[in-house]
Amino acid sequence: MLSLHQLRCFLTVYELGSLTAAADELGYAQPSISEQIRSLEKSIGLQLFRRVGRGVVPTTVADTLRPHAEATIAAAEEALRAVQRVKAFETGTIRFGMFGSARLYVSATLVTDVLERYPGVRVEIIGLNSSEVLEDLRRGRIEAALIAAPPTNEGLEVLPVARDELVYVSMDPERTATPVTARRLAEAQLVMADTSYRATDSMRLALRKMLHEAGHNPQTRIEVEDVETAIELTGRGLADTVVHRGAATELVPRLAPGATWTVLRPRQYETFAIVHRVNATLSPAAQLMIELAVARIRAVAEPIR
C-alpha cells in the first residue's frame, strides 16, 4: 500500500542521490530508508533507483513519479495547514444555534463580535425557526445553541444565563397604563407568535399557567409565526401582544410606532439558556460562540447568577 512516508523518503533519496544521505536528512538509519524505497518499488512494481556502486541513480520511472510525489506531499501538507487555520480560528465555519426571540437580542451583534475577532471565519447562525435548532442539536449537527425557551428535553443540558421580562404591548395607552393582570389578559384580543411551537413554547406555558392560577382560560385571537408579525399587527391596532421586553425594545419603535408596553402582574420572566447535548465536549468554536453570546445577552437582559 502506498504511503506518504514512502513518498517522502523517495523524494529525499531522489534529491540527494543517496540512501545514506537521505537517512541522515530524515533522521533515520540507512536500512530503514532502504526498506521504504524497496516497499515503494514493490508496490508500484517498478524499479525506482538503480543501485550502482557508490550511491543510487534514479530511473526514468523515478523521473515520472517525482512530480506526482511532490504534489501528493504538498496536498497532504496543505490539508494539515487548512485544519490548523481552522484551529486558530483564522478560517473555517463556525455554526451556532439560536432559537426563539434570542436572535432579536444577539444574533447580529454576535456575528459582528466573532468577525471582529476572527476576520477569516464564516459564521452560520442556524435556526431562525425553532424546531430546526432542537433537531439539529439532537442530531448533532450543531454543538450548542442559545435559546429562549428552555425545553425539558432529555439528553440536553441547559445552562440559564439571563432572563427577560414579558411585557404587554398595545396601541391603546390606557391598557398599558398599569401592569396587566391575569383577568385583563384573559379578556384581551391577543396576537401570539411562534404558532408552530405553541405546545412547547415556554412563554405560552408561562402565560397559560398564570391564567390558570387566576381561574381563566387562555384565548388567542391571532396566531402568527414571527414576533415581528405579531408586533406589526399590534401596531395596526388589530390586537395586543405579549413579548419579551427585549423584543419590544428592539421592534416596537420600528414596527409598531406609537405602541406602548407594560409589565404583567404577577411579573413573568423568560429564561435564556445555553443548551447542548449532555456529556458533550465542546469544540473551541462552540465555546467561543457561547462565551460571546452569553456576554452579549447579559448586557441586554438581566443576568442570572
Added chain:
Amino acid sequence: MLSLHQLRCFLTVYELGSLTAAADELGYAQPSISEQIRSLEKSIGLQLFRRVGRGVVPTTVADTLRPHAEATIAAAEEALRAVQRVKAFETGTIRFGMFGSARLYVSATLVTDVLERYPGVRVEIIGLNSSEVLEDLRRGRIEAALIAAPPTNEGLEVLPVARDELVYVSMDPERTATPVTARRLAEAQLVMADTSYRATDSMRLALRKMLHEAGHNPQTRIEVEDVETAIELTGRGLADTVVHRGAATELVPRLAPGATWTVLRPRQYETFAIVHRVNATLSPAAQLMIELAVARIRAVAEPIR
C-alpha cells in the same frame, strides 16, 4: 503522523456518516476504522466527528478537511496511474545508449520503431559521442547501450549481436578496383574518424594489428572526430578512409558522391554488441530497446549466431 490510510478512512466515514458502514465499505472491522479516525483527530488536534447516538456527524473541521483529503488521495492515485502508464509504455521516457557508428545504422529507425509501437513515450538516444556512453553506463545513468567497439572494460557485460565489414573508400576508382592489402593501406593517405578514442577504438586496433602483421606501421594523414567528416574529406579527394560498410552505404552517396569502396585483404570486421553492467536486471524499457536495436542491426548488418 498523517497517513493516506487515515484520509481514506476519514473520507469514507464522512461520506457514509457511519463508522460501521465505512468499515463494511473498506473491508475492515468497525473498531479499526474507529481507531484510524481517532488517530487522525489526535494528529490534527481537533475533533472531526461528533459521536451522536446512532452514527457520527462531521464537524466544521471535517468539512474543511474533506476537499483537501480528496485532493491528497487523488494526487496519490494519479501518481500510481502515472507510473503504471510508464510500466505499460503508454508514456514516460526511454533512454538508451548508442555509440560509435552504430547510430548510423539504427538510431533513427530505432526511434521510429519504438514510437510506432508506443506512441506516448519519449525516446532519448544518449551518446552521440562515445565517452559519454561508457561513462553513463558506468555511472548507471543508462542501463544498456548498443556499441560498435566492444571495450574490454571491466564491470561491463558484452553481448555481440552482429558484425560489419570494414571497407576502403576512395575517389580514385583504381584504388578500389581490388581488395586493399596491408601494404597498400600502409602507403595510403588516410583520414580517420573518432580521433579522441583512437587508443581504444576497435576499428583502429583491428587495422593496426593487420598492418603490424604485415610488417608495416600505421600512419594516418588526417584525424577527425566524425565519420561524416572523414567521408566528406574523402569525397574532396584529400585522402582515402576506412569505415564500416554500413557507414559507407549510408553516407558515401550523400557526402562523397562519386567515391567507391572495396573490402580489405584480409577482410576485417567490426563487431556490434549490446553492453550493460554485469549482474544488472534490465528494466522492461531497456529490454525493449535492446530487442528492437538488435532486430534492426541484424537486418542491416551480418548477424552473429
Added chain:
DNA sequence: CGAAAGCATAGGTTCTCCCTAGGGCAAGTC
C-alpha cells in the same frame, strides 16, 4: 419497555517500522 443499531473499550495477534551489526562491492589511495 424490549430489540436493534452503532460506537467505545479490552485483549491478543500479526504486521510494520526501525534499529544495530555485519557482509559485499565499487571507488579511490598508497
Added chain:
DNA sequence: GACTTGCCCTAGGGAGAACCTATGCTTTCG
C-alpha cells in the same frame, strides 16, 4: 595491486501500529 573508505544490502530483534473478536454502553425505534 593490496588497502581503505563509502555505500548499499541482509539478518535479526524489539517497539509500536494495525487489525481482529468479544463485549459493554447509549441511543433509537417499534
